[in-house]
Amino acid sequence: MRNICVVGTGYVGLVTGACLSELGHRVICVDNDKKKIALLERNVMPIYEPGLVDIVKKNKKRKLLSFSSNLKEGVKNAEVIFIAVGTPPRADGSADLSYVEAVAREIALSMDGYRLIVDKSTVPVETGNWVELTIQRNLKKDIPFDVASNPEFLREGSAVHDTFHPDRIVIGVKSKRAEQLLKEVYAPLKAPVLVTDIKSAEIIKHASNSFLATKISFINAVANICERAGADVNKVAEGMGMDKRIGRSFLNAGIGFGGFCFPKDLEAFMWIAKKLGYEFNLLKEVKAINEDQKNLIVKKIEDALWIVKDKTIGILGLAFKPDTDDMRFAPSIDIIHALKEQGAKIKAYDPAAMEKAKGIIKGISYAKNPYEAVRGADCMVIITEWDEFKNLDLVKIKKLLKHPIIIDGRNLFNPDTMEKMNFIYKGMGK
Ligand code: NAD
Secondary structure, eight states: OOEEEEEOOSHHHHHHHHHHHHTTOEEEEEOSOHHHHHHHHTTOOSSOOTTHHHHHHHHHHTTSEEEESOHHHHHHTOSEEEEOOOOOBOTTSOBOOHHHHHHHHHHHHHOOSOEEEEEOSOOOTTHHHHHHHHHHHHOSSOOOEEEEEOOOOOOTTSHHHHHHSOSOEEEEOSSHHHHHHHHHHHGGGOOOEEEEOHHHHHHHHHHHHHHHHHHHHHHHHHHHHHHHHTOOHHHHHHHHHTSTTTOSTTOOOSSOOOTTTHHHHHHHHHHHHHHTTOOOHHHHHHHHHHHHHHHHHHHHHHHHHSOOTTOEEEEEOOSSSTTOOOOTTOHHHHHHHHHHHTTOEEEEEOSSOHHHHHTTSOSSEEOSSHHHHHTTOSEEEEOSOOHHHHTOOHHHHHHHSSSOEEEETTOOSOHHHHHHTTOEEEOSOO
């Protein structure tokens, strides 16, 4: 059992902290957002993640998990400190590392003995060096410490499951002591551990996300060819995916990727590559294809409705992907804005993200359920592939829509079935 402090109680920090306490470590989760800490103290989760609340409640009761807005308290009581604060994009695409820097500085000011400071936030290569330097510069006296990189690969929506069952744990270290400590922290997971230098660990995260984004843009480009040729991209993806060297995952054609990770990590990787003297043109194209997919669905809506002005559009799905309430960089935002600019009236529904969406997408109406969203609408548009939408009563949907038009940005339905039901149905890449 180790004493651990996790700084930042967002999707990564909160899930990591809770799961490490479940593994038997004593964990204090710190956030400078006092409202978040107050919620967590009342067992209210500030984010939606399946399974999280039970683990939090259980480990608070076991006295293995606690929350605080005081970083000093966290640093005092922990040997291993994980930094899991945000690294949002700046206007030029680079990662804003000011939160990481602020935390590193504060840690240094509160340290009274050896600490292992582990960066879990997604950061560009060389951040580890800067964290080390920042701590050195701000230490009040000569105290030994280690810095490590331990990038996080969890997915929102299955974050708890992913934390307990990682494909691999990457540990970027400079010392044996740091390696041993981190291996001990993760030992109960019995997962494969890859030990590297700090810079390689940092690049593993950016390269992994950029590669997955590339897969998505690749299949979307293929989808556009399928559509023109009269082929079915789902079948193409199935055939490609059966090749073990390729794999079926991340080959779902649709309106592209969003969220807090892929768009910003792609940008940040291109930015750091450029800073290091390499133009990552492949990733520029990955980004361009992704942007085009959003325009493509708007065009499909225009093609189906002709004039969009004053038409009512029922939108199903707002979150950037299913099983999350995360609206950051969700494709729905740009798509809805483009439709609103043309004078469309939007009625939207999402099973989890509506509260967050209300703060971002104004001037539209939010429906209580999918059926209310399409009642009297000129067409229905699917933006997020929630399971709830796969099981819709399509007979009811047809009765509620003014015209039986469905634009399916996520290929949830079989075009033949939809045609038999007399829907005008447009998917992606078919
Ligand atoms: P988030 O915005 O949900 O959470 C960050 C938290 O850090 C916030 O609660 C914020 O209040 C807190 N914070 C900021 N400055 C602080 C400070 N000085 N002291 C204490 N707390 C502070 O972010 P997230 O989605 O959890 O992402 C965190 C990092 O992990 C990012 O670098 C992200 O790229 C990376 N990551 C995210 C995911 C994901 O799916 N969300 C997956 C892998 C990696």
